Amino acid sequence: MDRRAGTHAQEVQAIGGVGTSLVAFLAGSVLASQWQVFAPLYEGFLLFIGGVFVPLLGVLVADQILRRAYSAPEFGDRAPAAKAIALVSWGVGVATYFAITGVGLVGTPFFITDPVWSSPIGASLPAFFVAIGLHIGLSRAEALLAARRAPASGSGNP
Numbered sequence: 718m719d720r721r722a723g724t725h726a727q728e729v730q731a732i733g734g735v736g737t738s739l740v741a742f743l744a745g746s747v748l749a750s751q752w753q754v755f756a757p758l759y760e761g762f763l764l765f766i767g768g769v770f771v772p773l774l775g776v777l778v779a780d781q782i783l784r785r786a787y788s789a790p791e792f793g794d795r796a797p798a799a800k801a802i803a804l805v806s807w808g809v810g811v812a813t814y815f816a817i818t819g820v821g822l823v824g825t826p827f828f829i830t831d832p833v834w835s836s837p838i839g840a841s842l843p844a845f846f847v848a849i850g851l852h853i854g855l856s857r858a859e860a861l862l863a864a865r866r867a868p869a870s871g872s873g874n875p
Contacts, residue, residue, distance in 0.1 A: 764818050764840075771841045772810025775848030776803050782849075783856050802855040810848030814840045 748755060780803065790796075817840035819832040836843055 767841055768811055768814040768818065768844070772807050772814060772844045772848040775810055775845040776807050776852050779806070779849040779852035779856075783853060802852060802859060806848050806852035806855065809851050810844045813847045814844035817843060 815830075816833040817836045820830045
C-alpha cells in the first residue's frame, strides 16, 4: 500500500474542511451584517420554542416528582398513547407562556395577539410552574377519585 495515497486523501479532506468552514464563515458574516432584518425573526422563533418546550419540561418534572420510579413495561407496548392530564397541563402551560409574551413574530407587524398581562420575571418561569402545579394537582385528584371508586379490600359482607 502506498503511504502517499493515504496522505493525499487526508490532504483533500483537510482542504474540503477548510472550504466548508470558509463558506460557513462567509454565510454567517453576511447574515450577521443584516442582523436588523433577522433579529426579530430569530427572537420570535426563540420565544416560540420556549413557549412549547418550557411547559413540556414542567410536565416531565412534575411526573418525575409524582412517580419517582418507572417500570419497563410503561415504556413498551403497555404505554398509553397519551395521558390526558399531561396534555392538559402542557396546553395550559403553553397558553400561560403566550398570554405573557403574545403570539406572533416579535418586532414585526405580524402579531396575532398582544400580551394579555405582563410578568416582571418573564414568561418561562410562570409557564413552567403552572404546568408543574396543574399536573401535580390533576394527577393527585385523579388518584383520589380512583381510590374512592375502587372497592375497599377486606370489607363488605361475606
